Amino acid sequence: MAAKGYRAAARRTLERQPEVREAVTRATLHFDQNRERAYDEVEAEAWRDWAAATKRHTLSRLDGYLLEAEAQLTARGAEVHWAEDAEDAQRILQELVERYGVRRVVKGKSMLSEELGVNEHLERLGVEVFETDLGEYIIQLAGEPPSHIVGPAIHKGLEEIRALFHEKLGTPPDAGPEVLAAAARRVLREAFLTAEMGISGANFLVAETGTLVLVENEGNIRLTTSAPRVHVALVGIEKLLPRACDLEVFLQLLARAATGQKIGTFVSLIHGPRLPEEPDGPEHLHVVFVDNGRTSVLADRTMHEALACIRCGACLNACPVYRQTGGHAYGQVYSGPIGIVLTPGLKDPRLADDLGYACSLCTACADVCPVRIPLPQQILAWRVRSAERAPAAERLAFAGYAQLMTRSRFYKLSGKLLRLAAPLTGAPWLPVLGAWAAGRGALEPSPKSFREIWEEELNGA
Amino acid sequence: MRVCFFVTCLADQFFAEAAADAVRLLRALGVEVRFPRAQTCCGQPAYNAGHWDEARKMAAHTQDVFEGCDYVVLPSGSCTTMLRAYSPRLFEGDRPRYDAALDLAERSYELVEFLVRVLNTGSVGRGLAGRRLAYHHGCHVSRELGIKEEPVRLLEAAGAEVVPWEADQECCGFGGVFSVKNAPVSLAMADRKLGTLSAVDALTSADGACLLHLAGRAKKRGLGVPVRHVASLLWEAHRGG
Numbered sequence: 001m002a003a004k005g006y007r008a009a010a011r012r013t014l015e016r017q018p019e020v021r022e023a024v025t026r027a028t029l030h031f032d033q034n035r036e037r038a039y040d041e042v043e044a045e046a047w048r049d050w051a052a053a054t055k056r057h058t059l060s061r062l063d064g065y066l067l068e069a070e071a072q073l074t075a076r077g078a079e080v081h082w083a084e085d086a087e088d089a090q091r092i093l094q095e096l097v098e099r100y101g102v103r104r105v106v107k108g109k110s111m112l113s114e115e116l117g118v119n120e121h122l123e124r125l126g127v128e129v130f131e132t133d134l135g136e137y138i139i140q141l142a143g144e145p146p147s148h149i150v151g152p153a154i155h156k157g158l159e160e161i162r163a164l165f166h167e168k169l170g171t172p173p174d175a176g177p178e179v180l181a182a183a184a185r186r187v188l189r190e191a192f193l194t195a196e197m198g199i200s201g202a203n204f205l206v207a208e209t210g211t212l213v214l215v216e217n218e219g220n221i222r223l224t225t226s227a228p229r230v231h232v233a234l235v236g237i238e239k240l241l242p243r244a245c246d247l248e249v250f251l252q253l254l255a256r257a258a259t260g261q262k263i264g265t266f267v268s269l270i271h272g273p274r275l276p277e278e279p280d281g282p283e284h285l286h287v288v289f290v291d292n293g294r295t296s297v298l299a300d301r302t303m304h305e306a307l308a309c310i311r312c313g314a315c316l317n318a319c320p321v322y323r324q325t326g327g328h329a330y331g332q333v334y335s336g337p338i339g340i341v342l343t344p345g346l347k348d349p350r351l352a353d354d355l356g357y358a359c360s361l362c363t364a365c366a367d368v369c370p371v372r373i374p375l376p377q378q379i380l381a382w383r384v385r386s387a388e389r390a391p392a393a394e395r396l397a398f399a400g401y402a403q404l405m406t407r408s409r410f411y412k413l414s415g416k417l418l419r420l421a422a423p424l425t426g427a428p429w430l431p432v433l434g435a436w437a438a439g440r441g442a443l444e445p446s447p448k449s450f451r452e453i454w455e456e457e458l459n460g461a
Numbered sequence: 462m463r464v465c466f467f468v469t470c471l472a473d474q475f476f477a478e479a480a481a482d483a484v485r486l487l488r489a490l491g492v493e494v495r496f497p498r499a500q501t502c503c504g505q506p507a508y509n510a511g512h513w514d515e516a517r518k519m520a521a522h523t524q525d526v527f528e529g530c531d532y533v534v535l536p537s538g539s540c541t542t543m544l545r546a547y548s549p550r551l552f553e554g555d556r557p558r559y560d561a562a563l564d565l566a567e568r569s570y571e572l573v574e575f576l577v578r579v580l581n582t583g584s585v586g587r588g589l590a591g592r593r594l595a596y597h598h599g600c601h602v603s604r605e606l607g608i609k610e611e612p613v614r615l616l617e618a619a620g621a622e623v624v625p626w627e628a629d630q631e632c633c634g635f636g637g638v639f640s641v642k643n644a645p646v647s648l649a650m651a652d653r654k655l656g657t658l659s660a661v662d663a664l665t666s667a668d669g670a671c672l673l674h675l676a677g678r679a680k681k682r683g684l685g686v687p688v689r690h691v692a693s694l695l696w697e698a699h700r701g702g
Contacts, residue, residue: 011645021649320632324649357643360636360650361509362600383511390512398507402515405470405501406522415474435641439648440677446477450468453481454496 005354009329020155024147024326027154031317034260035368047253052372054249055308058240059298065207065240066289072210076272078285085292086116089234092288093118093199097125100230100284102196106188108214108221109133110201111149111311112234114333115292115346118199130191132220137184141168147327147335150258150313155326188220198224198282202235203310204250205287208243211271212287215254215264222268231273231282237289238298238307250310257312257370293346302381306341308371315365315375321358330358337365337375344382352382353389393431415449463493464575465530467523469540469669470502472690476536476669479690483536483572486696490580494534500526504551505543509637513551517558520548524561532579533569536692538602538667541571546605571602572692573667577611583618588701589694590620595661596691597654597675598630599668612667612691619698628657635674651678655686663689 013020058065070080083089096102105127107113119129119140131140135153139146142164146152153161161180165171169183200221204213212233214221225231241250255261274281298304316322316336327335332343332351340359344352356379365375387395404410426442428434433443448456464487472480487494504519523544527533535541545566552558576582596613603609609630613623634640634650641647651674658664664679664686666672676688 007643010643014645014649025653320634320650320653321643321646323653324646356511357639358646360600360632360634360639360647362632362636363604364600364632367604380509380511383509384513385511387511387513394510395512398510398512398515402504402507402512402518405504405519408499408501411470411501418474432641435644436677439644439651439681440674441681443475445474448477450473450477450480451498453477454484458481458484459496 542601
């Protein structure tokens with residue numbers, strides 16, 4: 001069996017799928033440049049300060065805002081459900097599928113639904129599921145999870161998509177992007193018109209008005225939430241915003257951070273199911289508030305700020321580590337810097353032992369996060385927790401290192417030893433040094449240490 | 462003006478001549494330089510690996526060694542960041558050590574930063590005329606301390622051309638323990654840096670660790686990229702004109 005974890009998966013990706021690195025680098029640099037330009041057009045620093053403060057305020061009074069949202073939603077005719085974990089959410093979905101006799105579901109892009117294993121669960125129930133975001137549709141055809149929060153298929157080049165569509169949808173082997181998009185559209189139009197249920201996520205949920213807010217560029221979410229007779233929205237409990245006017249900044253900041261747009265092409269503000277006098281919209285709206293580990297993150301004094309995340313993907317785009325492999329190597333729903341911070345908190349702290357090192361601590365992510373999550377500090381905090389569980393050899397090595405470095409006589413001696421032993425450091429079997437030398441050659445210390453030069457030449461000069 | 466020179470363990474062993482050049486340059490500019498012999502390592506390797514008990518021991522040792530120095534100057538952006546931004550976080554529960562960390566932070570400067578911001582040096586000399594250089598911005602010094610323009614300005618003032626480089630502010634992939642724990646990714650990052658580099662007379666930086674990693678990678682791949690620490694180039698600029 002193949003070795004598990006980020007470390008092994010990253011190595012495999014680089015060795016066996018070099019085209020992923022190329023596609024992901026190209027896409028993320030493009031996103032990141034657009035974000036930078038879009039930030040420069042406005043007073044982004046002030047917006048980020050304000051957004052960060054608003055999210056932190058909301059999280060500090062989350063219970064109150066959730067109850068307020070529930071009351072508003074219920075008053076407008078929506079049914080509100082509470083799911084503690086994935087199993088709970090699946091049970092709620094199953095109940096709704098049975099209640100409405102659902103055979104076909106269309107879905108808008110939702111990372112939370114990935115967390116909850118919605119597609120697999122519905123398929124087990126015999127329900128046909130269509131991802132309707134083009135990127136999501138591509139990876140559904142390929143049988144893969146999303147590799148990026150905003151661009152789920154950015155790891156795939158045009159050639160790969162062409163081959164996939166040729167095999168699954170019968171498009172010509174040399175079809176251009178327009179032909180491929182038209183083929184997907186044909187399948188998805190049919191699905192929109194025949195599905196009994198649409199499932200979406202939520203970008204924001206306004207407590208004051210009970211407004212469900214969805215942002216997209218393709219129009220598929222608007223169809224998902226309005227064409228079928230039942231709409232189910234899966235909402236992480238951290239998605240709350242206090243007031244409708246908070247959207248003024250958040251809608252713009254989300255779009256600028258994610259893709260460099262001024263605002264998403266489609267913004268849907270949903271207030272409830274169709275009213276008697278309205279011509280369209282779903283007959284039933286169900287909002288499922290999901291915890292799935294979020295309250296544990298909220299209770300963590302160091303990590304709670306990660307719940308401010310608005311899933312823009314800017315930290316992934318800025319991350320030079322993410323760029324080398326894309327998101328699949330992380331082996332989790334959330335990848336990149338935010339994935340490293342959130343995943344161990346949502347699932348299991350021990351995941352940080354491996355994921356905590358999917359980071360060079362370059363701090364580029366902190367520079368771009370629209371809600372100023374201190375990602376590098378949090379990643380380091382996970383490493384501090386992991387260090388307690390580190391292998392004995394690592395703990396001994398650092399203890400010895402500290403002993404050496406607090407005794408200058410030993411330190412000087414070790415410098416001499418380094419010079420004597422340097423030619424041997426290229427041996428690939430050596431622990432640590434072997435891993436260094438394999439890609440970079442043996443260590444080449446200066447012929448004389450600075451200390452020696454100081455004593456011989458500089459001291460008293 | 463008197464400064465204590467903190468050579469840093471990595472420069473002591475791997476960039477000894479560049480560190481000596483830093484001392485020569487400071488002295489040529491009229492600065493009195495001392496070298497406290499008990500100095501070792503700032504503790505950053507342990508800090509970044511999450512072994513904070515060990516990092517605290519080294520950081521405390523460093524505080525004691527440099528107590529009473531007016532200025533502490535380091536030929537390393539990353540180690541300077543350890544003293545300035547990270548070390549205080551180690552002592553959040555220990556008031557005297559926390560205060561000492563803040564005190565040391567206030568007195569510590571990366572070499573180029575010291576030349577530009579404390580000595581107000583606009584030019585160290587013209588000895589790099591006609592040289593084509595690429596400047597790698599170390600992550601910590603550029604993002605945490607905001608030192609981006611200073612080194613480029615000094616090199617240009619010396620007559621060098623600092624070439625545009627699309628990846629100049631991207632992480633080189635060193636990252637301390639990251640470089641061995643996730644070596645393939647670390648190397649892929651170095652390859653991205655080296656792959657976007659145009660032909661230059663030297664690749665330079667204020668961070669020896671990044672240069673060690675990039676130089677090793679370039680050599681392993683048979684790329685002829687000469688690597689010079691910025692301290693050596695600035696000393697050359699001074700001597701040559």
